[in-house]
Amino acid sequence: MKMSRGLLAEFASADALVAGVVALESHGYSQLETYTPFPVPGLERRLRLGHSRLPLLVFAGGVIGAILGYGIQWYADVRAYLLNSGGRPAHAVPAFIPATFEATILGAALTGFVALLIALRLPALWHPVFEVEGFESASVDRYWLAVGADDRLFDHNGTRAALDALGPLRVVPIPEMVA
């Protein structure tokens, strides 16, 4: 039999998908992945995904932005080029706040965007599931559930039977990567 990367089941509703995930997890499957057109409430708890590290990274990006923003202003106006502007002190803290604030936001937002792409493993222009015919519906109104071949319990016929028992529209294999 041809090797495959796992099996995909197509469901007509988000409830059926969530019920399927619950059933397979109770069987002991762990390498499950879902593909949905929008975030389906309740799935992340089912799939036991860990805590996101994004908040920490975004915070760190903001702090770095603030330090850089203030640092550049301090270096420019206090160290490198002293300019008497209406008799104000060279180190004019209140005047340095607006640009520092903007730099904080910029640092946090850009860090958030880059960290997100890394977390999502994007850009990744090809994925085996894209080879499945009809998988385009995952961005329209269908809910797909994948069981990876690397799952401890994975057995082509047994897993197919387990998926069929969930009442999907159909079950298809994920093709192996074409060399």
Next chain:
Amino acid sequence: MATVLRSKIEPVMTQTHAEVTRDIVRTLETPPRSYYLAVFGAVFLLLIGIVTFTIIIKDGLGHSGYNPPVMWSVYITTFVFWVGIGHAGTLISAILFLFRSPWRTAVYRVTEAMTVFAVMTAGLFPIIHIGRQWIFYWLLPYPNQRYLWPNFKSPLLWDVFAISTYLTVSTTFLIFGLIPDVAAVRDKVTGWRRFIYGQLSMGWQGTDNQWRHYSRAYLYLAALATPLVLSVHSVVSWDFASSIIPGWHGTIFAPYFVAGAIYSGVGMVFTLLIPLRKHLRLEHMITDYHFDNLSKLTLLTGSILFYSYSMEYFVSWYSGNTFEQTTFFLRPFGAQWWSGWTMITCNALVSQLLWFRKIRTNLTSLFVISIFINIGMWFERWVIIVSSLSNDYVPWAWGVLNPTWSDWGILAGSFGWFGMWFLLFARSFPIVAIQEVKEMIPMPRLHPDAHGGH
């Protein structure tokens, strides 16, 4: 659910998920002739601007109507006008997201695109205005052989940072929201278009892990864009308020400018959205419900403007300062009295029409009002800038500014530049957020008693 803010006009959600995708992907099909005409119109205006700008670069700013003491005029007016437009977009896409406002969903992509292109337009004006446009990068702090550094005690430099941050963050936010929607388009089209949208979607699959990080990060970006709505136009207002020119030196300026920015931005949203929705046949998605809510936002900010105008006059009278009083007397009764009255009529008075629900849900009247808002808000900045500079402390140095062909050429070019980008965007990317609209639709359920969804 948000029962507190619920109006009598309710959103209508009769479509299925598949219909949402179909209707929005349809807007990306080969456009009709009218669309090309609009694009050509925009490009023509842009060409006027390019030719004018080329002449200004060759000969210098002498072509523009600068007349001491009025050395800030149409370019700075138009700069503030376009920056202001952007603020409504960020308010709708970020702040209303944090407030979980349901009417934001169908319109936020239009407003976000408007923000990016408006700020992109605004960013050109300080560069045009500085006179030696080819050394604009001297504004940036970097080690250089001139041994000079910019003066961070000047609000003009704060502005450089505020605008560039605003442009970067709002562009990031727009691209970010587009990723799953571009993936949805990728899955519907064929051939070379599928290839292009596939590349642009970066290979989005919609796995649960992706959605989880995505929703999180979207929340953060919204939270980070929110303070920009308030800070960017505050910084712009400090360009004026931190000087001692009568008519500029007011503590009310930051909130007054922010309210004006949102007011003018929602005005521009009407101007763009009303024809666009008809052209793209999205009447069933962008409904009276959305226009009613947008109108209420216009009414609120317009009334804040009304208050700010009154307060400016009151404070100038109450200050007992002759120069302040003279400046504010000359706004409605001086040489350029027409500009003062345009500002008061179009902003403070016309916005009050929106108290009537009949007007709030009548698109013809809303479109006409939105044109008044655009004109009024341009004149507000004109009045603040030019009338204040015209009449400062030394009456023998007073002067009147009359704009020239180069001022109008650049102004026309800015509308062409903005219009061209907006029109190209509207036919190339989903102008309504597919994924978020789907989230608003109650899901078909297996178990009628199961609870979930939004």
